[in-house]
Amino acid sequence: xxxxLGIDIGGTATxxxxxxxxxxxxxxGRAGAANPVTVPAAEVAANLTAALTEALSTVDRAExxxxxxxxxxxxxxxxxxxxxxxxGVRCPLHVVGDAVVAFAAGTDAPAGSVLISGTGAVAAEVxxxxxxxxxxxxxxxxxxxxxxxxxxxxxxxxxARALYRGAPPGRLVELVCAEVGERAGDPFVxxxxxxxxxxxAALAPLVTTAATAGDPLALxxxxxxxxxxxxxxxxxxxxxxxxxxxxxxxxxxxxLPLRQAVHDRLTAAWPDxxxxxxxxxxxxxxxxxxxxxxxxxxxxxxxx
Amino acid sequence: xxxxLGIDIGGTATxxxxxxxxxxxxxxGRAGAANPVTVPAAEVAANLTAALTEALSTVDRAExxxxxxxxxxxxxxxxxxxxxxxxGVRCPLHVVGDAVVAFAAGTDAPAGSVLISGTGAVAAEVxxxxxxxxxxxxxxxxxxxxxxxxxxxxxxxxxARALYRGAPPGRLVELVCAEVGERAGDPFVxxxxxxxxxxxAALAPLVTTAATAGDPLALxxxxxxxxxxxxxxxxxxxxxxxxxxxxxxxxxxxxLPLRQAVHDRLTAAWPDxxxxxxxxxxxxxxxxxxxxxxxxxxxxxxxx
Numbered sequence: 001x002x003x004x005l006g007i008d009i010g011g012t013a014t015x016x017x018x019x020x021x022x023x024x025x026x027x028x029g030r031a032g033a034a035n036p037v038t039v040p041a042a043e044v045a046a047n048l049t050a051a052l053t054e055a056l057s058t059v060d061r062a063e064x065x066x067x068x069x070x071x072x073x074x075x076x077x078x079x080x081x082x083x084x085x086x087x088g089v090r091c092p093l094h095v096v097g098d099a100v101v102a103f104a105a106g107t108d109a110p111a112g113s114v115l116i117s118g119t120g121a122v123a124a125e126v127x128x129x130x131x132x133x134x135x136x137x138x139x140x141x142x143x144x145x146x147x148x149x150x151x152x153x154x155x156x157x158x159x160a161r162a163l164y165r166g167a168p169p170g171r172l173v174e175l176v177c178a179e180v181g182e183r184a185g186d187p188f189v190x191x192x193x194x195x196x197x198x199x200x201a202a203l204a205p206l207v208t209t210a211a212t213a214g215d216p217l218a219l220x221x222x223x224x225x226x227x228x229x230x231x232x233x234x235x236x237x238x239x240x241x242x243x244x245x246x247x248x249x250x251x252x253x254x255x256l257p258l259r260q261a262v263h264d265r266l267t268a269a270w271p272d273x274x275x276x277x278x279x280x281x282x283x284x285x286x287x288x289x290x291x292x293x294x295x296x297x298x299x300x301x302x303x304x
Numbered sequence: 305x306x307x308x309l310g311i312d313i314g315g316t317a318t319x320x321x322x323x324x325x326x327x328x329x330x331x332x333g334r335a336g337a338a339n340p341v342t343v344p345a346a347e348v349a350a351n352l353t354a355a356l357t358e359a360l361s362t363v364d365r366a367e368x369x370x371x372x373x374x375x376x377x378x379x380x381x382x383x384x385x386x387x388x389x390x391x392g393v394r395c396p397l398h399v400v401g402d403a404v405v406a407f408a409a410g411t412d413a414p415a416g417s418v419l420i421s422g423t424g425a426v427a428a429e430v431x432x433x434x435x436x437x438x439x440x441x442x443x444x445x446x447x448x449x450x451x452x453x454x455x456x457x458x459x460x461x462x463x464a465r466a467l468y469r470g471a472p473p474g475r476l477v478e479l480v481c482a483e484v485g486e487r488a489g490d491p492f493v494x495x496x497x498x499x500x501x502x503x504x505a506a507l508a509p510l511v512t513t514a515a516t517a518g519d520p521l522a523l524x525x526x527x528x529x530x531x532x533x534x535x536x537x538x539x540x541x542x543x544x545x546x547x548x549x550x551x552x553x554x555x556x557x558x559x560l561p562l563r564q565a566v567h568d569r570l571t572a573a574w575p576d577x578x579x580x581x582x583x584x585x586x587x588x589x590x591x592x593x594x595x596x597x598x599x600x601x602x603x604x605x606x607x608x
Binding site: 134135138139141142143153156157160161164189192193197200 | 438439442443445446447457460461464465468493496497501504
């Protein structure tokens with residue numbers, strides 16, 4: 001048994017990776033979403049099977065000794081186990097929360113905190129592969145402060161206010177108006193309400209673009225988002241804690257102005273804590289699988 | 305011509321009143337919503353006609369010399385004029401914004417500010433029956449800070465956080481859980497997302513109840529709502545302004561803890577400004593109609 005399997009069951013994609021115990025990639029696969037909260041059951045099974053088939057196509061699946069899957073919210077291990085049976089994968093499978101996988105994707109430490117901003121936002125305290133406590137993660141309507149949805153909605157609100165004031169439009173207002181497709185007062189607001197609310201998350205990358213170009217409105221939105229995220233983290237982390245903090249999620253990983261603003265605040269609040277940015281979640285899952293395999297080898301030494 | 309007609313075209317009801325020039329009620333009528341933004345055109349016409357028919361049933365409609373209708377957002381004067389023709393009402397009709405009517409429902413002054421919190425929230429500067437400028441009024445998704453929707457959503461968020469923390473539930477958490485129908489962590493949040501977002505406004509009266517009973521969580525939500533509303537008003541009103549401020553909308557008119565919190569902040573910010581609570585909007589519309597009739601009588605004196 002020299003290989004492990006890591007799986008990330010995200011809201012928009014399913015990713016699988018096969019690595020050696022040392023983390024070297026031996027195979028990888030990708031398919032559509034397999035989150036049972038947002039996707040029909042038949043599609044969940046098809047996407048899981050597709051991602052796994054691709055990842056396993058380049059390796060001897062009898063060499064896979066352990067698998068870990070990270071999933072947001074309610075997961076359905078039974079569907080994943082059925083896919084394993086179909087593909088003839090016989091190793092133990094562990095399904096854990098996406099925050100646990102995100103933490104492992106940023107550090108090998110056994111305990112610490114993880115702060116995630118993607119489409120949603122959540123902070124968690126992780127200890128020995130378990131979630132000890134979480135903060136926010138309440139979804140777009142009730143929370144997710146500092147998430148991609150939150151940033152996109154803040155951009156729409158700031159644009160509506162700027163249009164009503166008749167202020168000279170800056171870079172962000174121009175980008176948002178071009179994306180939403182209307183250019184003045186009421187029509188802009190009406191156009192926003194014609195879309196499904198969650199689609200406001202699609203405006204977040206425009207805030208990144210404008211903030212990178214120095215637009216003051218976009219920078220102030222990023223600063224406010226950073227403030228929310230750091231307050232969320234403070235809800236699961238004591239002052240003076242020296243354990244590592246991992247920054248994860250698509251928005252925090254890819255939006256440099258936000259990550260910088262969060263970095264500055266966290267460094268001020270926890271000056272002695274190592275700060276890490278997570279790698280791909282499926283690699284975090286593979287790391288956890290490698291740890292489990294090594295632990296079980298120590299408990300049951302191979303006959304020599 | 306001794307009578308005037310006032311009409312309030314609200315989001316949930318249409319109200320009409322016939323008064324003397326001095327404001328004494330001579331007839332009134334009520335029907336369902338006639339706001340063209342939320343109601344189909346045929347229903348708009350039917351509800352307008354129903355409310356007007358009832359209000360005019362007790363008076364000689366030839367005595368009605370002027371009519372004013374207040375409407376939120378986009379209004380359709382043509383539908384209202386058609387209803388007038390059907391009912392044989394021949395007086396001039398003026399359609400104005402609901403903020404103008406709300407201001408007139410609180411004061412006879414020609415100029416000042418109005419702060420409205422109902423299902424939505426908006427502030428406006430009014431001068432001689434015209435809107436000079438407005439702030440917020442961006443709807444539930446982008447703004448309406450301190451509105452009934454905002455208060456209801458804040459109650460749901462506070463309840464979800466309290467359930468996750470495992471804190472002893474106070475009065476507000478108990479009331480919200482009983483209304484939403486679930487009692488623990490994830491199930492509560494899931495139950496909230498199963499409802500249409502706008503229905504969160506239905507939780508606002510529970511916050512009023514809990515705040516009146518002294519619940520600290522409810523009082524802090526009311527205090528935050530009051531802060532938002534006062535900042536919205538400050539967006540349309542200069543420091544030192546001594547013109548009257550009118551508080552209007554169902555939430556500000558009926559929720560005493562919120563009105564008290566707003567009152568305290570406004571008195572501190574504009575100590576020399578008279579502060580009034582608006583009466584029924586249709587009476588404000590009738591007052592405006594009486595002023596218009598009197599002004600036109602002065603311009604064209606009756607032959608004697």
